[in-house]
Amino acid sequence: EIVLTQSPGTLSLSPGERATLSCRASQSITSTYLAWYQQKPGQAPRLLIYGASSRATGIPDRFSGSGSGTDFTLTINRLEPEDFAVYYCQQYDNSPWTFGQGTKVEIK
Amino acid sequence: HLQESGPGLVKPSETLSLTCSVSGASINSATYYWGWIRQPSGKAPEWIASIYFNGRTYYNPSLQSRLTTSVDTSKNQISLNLRSVTAADTAVYFCARLRLGYCTNWGQGTLVIVSS
Numbered sequence: 126e127i128v129l130t131q132s133p134g135t136l137s138l139s140p141g142e143r144a145t146l147s148c149r150a151s152q153s154i155t156s157t158y159l160a161w162y163q164q165k166p167g168q169a170p171r172l173l174i175y176g177a178s179s180r181a182t183g184i185p186d187r188f189s190g191s192g193s194g195t196d197f198t199l200t201i202n203r204l205e206p207e208d209f210a211v212y213y214c215q216q217y218d219n220s221p222w223t224f225g226q227g228t229k230v231e232i233k
Numbered sequence: 234h235l236q237e238s239g240p241g242l243v244k245p246s247e248t249l250s251l252t253c254s255v256s257g258a259s260i261n262s263a264t265y266y267w268g269w270i271r272q273p274s275g276k277a278p279e280w281i282a283s284i285y286f287n288g289r290t291y292y293n294p295s296l297q298s299r300l301t302t303s304v305d306t307s308k309n310q311i312s313l314n315l316r317s318v319t320a321a322d323t324a325v326y327f328c329a330r331l332r333l334g335y336c337t338n339w340g341q342g343t344l345v346i347v348s349s
Contacts, residue, residue, distance in 0.1 A: 160335035169327055169339035170278065181337070213277060217334020221293045222280040 127151055127216050129225035137233040144201040146228045148214035153194045158218035161190055161199045164227075165210045173212075174199065204230070235328050235340035243322075243347050249315040253328030253340060260309050261286045267311045268331045269302070271324040272342070279324075283331060284311050318347045 128151040138144055148159070157177035162170035172181040174190035177197055187202040201208055209232050214225040239251035253267070260267065269281040283291040284302050292300050301314040315322060325344050329336035 158334060162336070169342050170336070171339070172335060172337055175333075175335045215278075215280075215335065220291055220334075221295070222283075222334050224277045224279070226277045 126221055127154065127219050127223050129214050129216060129223055131212075131214060131225035131228045133228060134226075135229045135231060137231050138204055139233045140204050140206055142204050144199075144204055144208070144230050146199040146201075146212055146230075148192075148197040148199070148225050150195045150197070150216060152219075154197075154216050154218040156218050157193055158216060159190075159192070159197050160215045160217065161188075162213045162215065163208075163210045164213065170213060201230070206232075235330065235338060237326060237328050237340045237343040239326075239343060239345070241344055241346060243318055243345060244349050245319055245347055246317055249313070249318050249322060249345055249347070251313045251326055251328075251343065251345070253311045253313075255309045255311070255330075258330065260304060260306050260311070264332065265337070266331050267304075268329045268336065269311075269313050270327045270329055270336065270339075271322075272327065273324040278327070281315075281326075282313065283334070320347050323347045 130149045132147045159177045161174040164170040178190045189200045211227045211229045213227050234256045236254045243249045266285045268283045270278045272278045299316045303312045325342040327342045328340045330338040
């Protein structure tokens, strides 16, 4: 099973700043089959990025994904108030699909 | 739109049964398939199972021995049965539409508590 480790656990930032979230895999994800989700309290996760760098429908372009192999990054430029949430990465290269433990982006 | 339904409280050792009703899309899709994911309070999501309209399934090995899923194309529904539950199975259970292996759409989730 591929283990995904996200860092940092918590990111304290102010609106307008840039957030850089990391997701590291325990083995190479060969097809860039990595997704990112945003989750707010009491809600289901929402797909942001798939294929490591493709934005899902309706996702603002301030969200971008990059990376390959074992190291992936989600960048949020110019944080908006609605961006403060928990973010999860998920790999779908190797069954069982697995999620990282999450990064919480909180208001500083 | 996906909507999970089922009992919110299940006794230990019994079977957890959930249904996901899909609207606005057909279960009979060659592009998408369907899945169950759960999330214990304060923890990361955990993938449970993936289900194709033709009945083909992929299960998380950690749950496989206790899992059964099914598809009802006439009702546009998928179902989940998890046997011999314990407190560790307490979680919010989501159904989702999947493409490749990522979740394009999620249901709102249903909380299942395992307790006597």
